[in-house]
Amino acid sequence: MKRALAGLSATGLFLTACGGVTEDDHYESADELVEAYESEGGECNEPQTETSFDDHGDAVRCSSGVSIYTWTDPPRREADVPEELQEVLKLHAGEERRHVAHQTWAFSVKGEDSAEWVHERFGGQILSADAYRDYVSPLHNAYEECNDPEWDEALTYDETYEVMTVNGAYQKLGDHLSAAGTAAGIVWFCVEDELSVPQHVQDHIGSTTSLQGRQDARWDEFSASWSYHPNNGLNLTLEWEDDS
Structure with missing residues (x-):
């Protein structure tokens, strides 16, 4: 598993961010990121706290099909993959989803078009279904x-x-x-x-x-x-x- 993580992090997952976000952007909570998401035109109807992520950070699951995660501490090294992101990917293992992730947050969405939309506005990197399966055993x-x-x-x-x-x-x-x-x-x-x-x-x-x-x-x-x-x-x- 470590080899898989190293291989993916080497692609520059957390080294740079394209799109609207910068490395200095930080969200104090998932609710704050939800607000930013909605201000860009995204929908998060009937938001529900995702309690299974409580030990790792904040999470909100929207009935529109997107889940939004934030955590406090960035990885120690730029090339490291945060444990919190590994937990996000584990939560969605086996699902046909895409993830858009940066140092202290991640979106989990349905479909490539939704992932591209988030990526254009928030940056980070898109992880495909095949890629994120490598994060779990x-x-x-x-x-x-x-x-x-x-x-x-x-x-x-x-x-x-x-x-x-x-x-x-x-x-x-x-x-x-x-x-x-x-x-x-x-x-x-x-x-x-x-x-x-x-x-x-x-x-x-x-x-x-x-x-x-x-x-x-x-x-x-x-x-x-x-x-x-x-x-x-x-x-x-x-x-x-x-x-x-």
């Missing part, structure tokens, strides 16, 4: 893409320890897969795709029998351990370590 991304509330027992994710579990994939009921086993199998197929699990690891997992006990494998920054029994299905634990 691959397990987080996979969970956002593959978790289904209807199958909430099939997939779990612990963000603190970067551990994901797949529970009961391909569980059998008699000679056929159970409904839960089918659902968890679909979830595991999605996770495999999102994490680009190597084919030899997929083959190892797919060929595991109940007599082999717990198996494990490592690749890149991932480790996996799993077991399989027809009555319980495939139960698999994935861990990710940022070695950068």
Whole structure:
């Protein structure tokens, strides 16, 4: 993850600002930035405080689809990416949004046109959907893409320890897969795709029998351990370590 952050910050995200804002511009709160946004012609109807950002700064979510974030402290070095911005991007991971960010504030908007509009008036840099996914762990991304509330027992994710579990994939009921086993199998197929699990690891997992006990494998920054029994299905634990 650090490599991804360094690669993006090297593009000059916080070195310069184009548009109406200057490096000296500062907003004391999200409400103040909302006022500036509206003075430029933007709409923030029914503004709601975003409490999930409370520990990092101020945030206002507008019913018009824009969220506005401010925080107090700029990064120590010009090339650093603020932790607050990383939190903003994490809040919106998996969403089709664009972010316009500077040293102590960020806009989260829907669509490229909206991002361009904000950028022209406030400066900063536009982060695309592909770019901001690099700010969060691959397990987080996979969970956002593959978790289904209807199958909430099939997939779990612990963000603190970067551990994901797949529970009961391909569980059998008699000679056929159970409904839960089918659902968890679909979830595991999605996770495999999102994490680009190597084919030899997929083959190892797919060929595991109940007599082999717990198996494990490592690749890149991932480790996996799993077991399989027809009555319980495939139960698999994935861990990710940022070695950068």
